[in-house]
Amino acid sequence: MKTKLINSFGKIFETELQNEIEEHGALVNLKTKDLLIDTGEKITTIPLVLNGIIKIFREDENGDEILLYFLEKGDTCAVSLNCLKSKGSKLKGVAEIDTEIITIPAKKAEYWLSKYKSWREFVIESNSRRLDEMIEVIDTLAFMNMDKRLFKYLQDKAKITNDNAIIATHKNIANDLNTSRVVISRLLKQFENNHKIKLSRNRIEILKS
Numbered sequence: 707m708k709t710k711l712i713n714s715f716g717k718i719f720e721t722e723l724q725n726e727i728e729e730h731g732a733l734v735n736l737k738t739k740d741l742l743i744d745t746g747e748k749i750t751t752i753p754l755v756l757n758g759i760i761k762i763f764r765e766d767e768n769g770d771e772i773l774l775y776f777l778e779k780g781d782t783c784a785v786s787l788n789c790l791k792s793k794g795s796k797l798k799g800v801a802e803i804d805t806e807i808i809t810i811p812a813k814k815a816e817y818w819l820s821k822y823k824s825w826r827e828f829v830i831e832s833n834s835r836r837l838d839e840m841i842e843v844i845d846t847l848a849f850m851n852m853d854k855r856l857f858k859y860l861q862d863k864a865k866i867t868n869d870n871a872i873i874a875t876h877k878n879i880a881n882d883l884n885t886s887r888v889v890i891s892r893l894l895k896q897f898e899n900n901h902k903i904k905l906s907r908n909r910i911e912i913l914k915s
Contacts, residue, residue: 707728718780718824719824727754732808732809736806752811759777765798784836856883861912
């Protein structure tokens, strides 16, 4: 764990904090689609992402979803710290691809806020990024047409994975954008006709931005 921790967070955390993370943290491997945390589940740990991608989203009682943000290497879901006193998580987290994380006991993560300046600054910066991303989601929902939302979604996925070829079904994309598969399929076909993307089975390649 030590080497992986240093590779991802060595430039952020001082040695004493790294030692505490190694002592109290647990290394967890998630396969694609593995559940990290479910809606309503009590938050007991905070994740530090070593590699991979975790999708964080809201899900209603009917199973409809809205994507909020992705966690990447070097990220944490500091928003979880704000939910420690609540009855359960308001968000759902699923591994987008095979992912490796260190889980930190939530009480330790909370205690370190007053003990380590680097941890406090890391959490504050993480909260700020997550807030910006959620505001962007609100703006997208309120002010963007679905075609623009969809193409922005594809661009964001390409940026997250560092790959212009996106592996996803039309249904998966529809779930993330809280719309129907038919709408997504129609818009993707329009993009292809306009030479913006190339479609193949469960694969979308962005040709231009």
